[in-house]
Amino acid sequence: MEDQVVVHHVSNVLEADKWRLYQHSVGFGIPVRDIANWAHDVGAKVIVDAYQSVPHMTIDVHSLNVDFLVASSHKMCGPTGVGFLYGKxxxxxxxxxxxxxxxxxxxxxxxxxxxxxxxxxxxxxxxxIGEATGLGAAIDYLSRIGMQTTHDYEVELGRYLYERLLSIPNIRIYGLAPSEKIKRAALCSFNIENIHATDLATFLDQ
Known part of the structure; x- marks a missing residue:
């Protein structure tokens, strides 16, 4: 079987994971384009999980030079039970x-x-058929808003979220602080000292 590299584009837990935040044509995340080039140099194919990036920013599969890319409908304001696969x-x-x-x-x-x-x-x-039609409507909706508009607004929300969380005592926020060069996803993974994550999630849920 041919070698394959499978990687996510943006993590919904840590938006940079173990990689540095990386500026490229589609915003931030791990350096998918570089990974694709490295993989192709040794004859491997690249499959990208874009579930967390496609709904939030403009994605150019040709610029990324990936072989396959997958995403789901329900994260794009569409119905559950359907998604799509891009392939060369x-x-x-x-x-x-x-x-x-x-x-x-x-x-x-x-x-x-x-x-x-x-x-x-x-x-x-x-x-x-019904699910695919709903996905098409969701794509039209997001396109009318504009993915760059969505991305810019979420960068603003992410910065606000990070700054407000910093005011909470004994909190540890994961990932790099937002700046002009570092644009976080509109989420923050965090822990609070001496509180179990499951307990904290239950408290916040209620």
């Missing part, structure tokens, strides 16, 4: 389907079949 067309065209049914077959012969062109060959059976 040459890779998708070389792959065999793993499920059968519906219109994923092009021609049927006595001893073999030929497959439809991507993406149809990977859409066996009746698709999730």
């Amino acid at each position: 067309i040459d890779l998708l065209s070389s792959m065999l389907p793993f499920l059968g049914g519906g219109e994923m077959i092009s021609d049927v012969f006595l001893d073999h079949s030929t497959w439809a062109e991507p993406p149809s060959r990977f859409e066996a059976g009746t698709p999730a």
